[in-house]
Amino acid sequence: MKKLLKNSLFWGMLSVLIIPQIAQAQSPPSLGTLPSFTGIDNAPKAYSPPEYNPKNSQQFNVYRLDVGDGISVIVPDFPDFGFASLINSEGNVQVPLIGTINVVGLTTLEVENKIKLELKRRYLKEEPKVSVSLLGNRPTQLTILGEVIRPGFYVVAPNAPLTAVIGIVGGSTPRADLRSVIVRRPLVDGTILEETVDLYTPLIKGESLPNFRLQGGDTIIVSKLELGQEGGYDRRLIARTNLAQPTITVRVLFPVDPSGSTIRNLVLPNGSTAIDVAASLPTVDALRYKVEDISILRFDPAKRGIIVQSLNPVAGINGDLSQNIPLEDQDVIVVSRTLLGQVLAAFNTITQPLSEILRFYLFFNQFNNNNNNNNRNFF
Secondary structure, X not given: OHHHHHOHHHHHHHHHHHHHHHHHOOOOOOOOOOOOOOXXXXXXXXXXXXXXXHHHHHXXXXXXXXXXXXXXXXXXXXXXXXXXXXXXXOOEEEEOOXXXXXXXXXXHHHHHHHHHHHHHHHOOOOOOOOEEEEEEOXXXXXXXXXXXXXXXXXXXXXXXXXXXXXXXXXXXXXXXXXXXXXXXXXXXXXXXXXXXXXXXXXXXXXXXXXXXXXXXXXXXXXXXXXXXXXXXXXXXXXHOXXXXXXXXXXXXXXXXXXXXXXXXXXXXXXXXXXXXXXXXXXXXXXXXXXOOOEEEEEEEOOOOEEEEEEEOHHHHHOOOHHHOOEOOOOXXXXXXXXXXXXXXXXXXXXXXXXXXXXXXXXXXXXXXXXXXXOOOOOO
């Protein structure tokens, strides 16, 4: 028997054996006013994301010079006017015989025309041929906002693709809508360019991504998946891609003899479900408790409270996706109907709202300590 317990195949069989006990469980205690979250793809299929139109996005594919870029200028018929220079902190370059000119916000073609005009105006009868090329790109400084794990200010390599930038910031949150990634770019004259990029449709259709070039000063906003716009959006698929955070941490609260409880933290691949959690528990823990029911408790920042969903894993195994929903980072899984009732009763005694995720963590830490000490004083 000891050898079998160490065998991973035996544990897989054991998890199948203990899960059917859930089907015999009674309904959990009344949740009162606590809301519940639902399964996948149950929203109206009425959302049509904006399409990426290359004709309207030409300005985003034009590289505009700024401080830190290097340029090379060649005047074939008049070599003395040629030079290579970095754009200084004031946005200027020093042109031989002409002096200082400002090139911030210009394209290389616009710099060519500017130098042509100056040479003709000062020294030549006709405009000469001028060739301007980019010697080196400046670092790309970006602002990342919205539904990403670590929003903030970032410096990325030149020409980094949009998908790589989302990975650098830890990936998108479970509430992200990758059909609507907004990029805003300020121009020197105060104009703000804005483009909406759909990263989701190319992913599910196996198409190439839009030819989109980020530049320093861009702001990237990953939109939130709003109610009524979830139709056709496969969160399960996104959770398992490199566009989402790679791992999540969940807590499992389960009873132990004689009348206490314990919490175990698990780090799982993003996209894992409650059934995956059952299979991830160490064998010794699986043998320690009797499974009666499984419920997921999730903190909702908008509601400043706990959302509860009770599951039937047997139905999930049989293909009911609503009973096998993907978990989110920092979800709490409560095993046993009795323990869930105790959690909800304790939650109802709290007078202060759970205004932040930290208080959600502290609630379960305190609940576990008090439950083991038979003490019901919270916070």
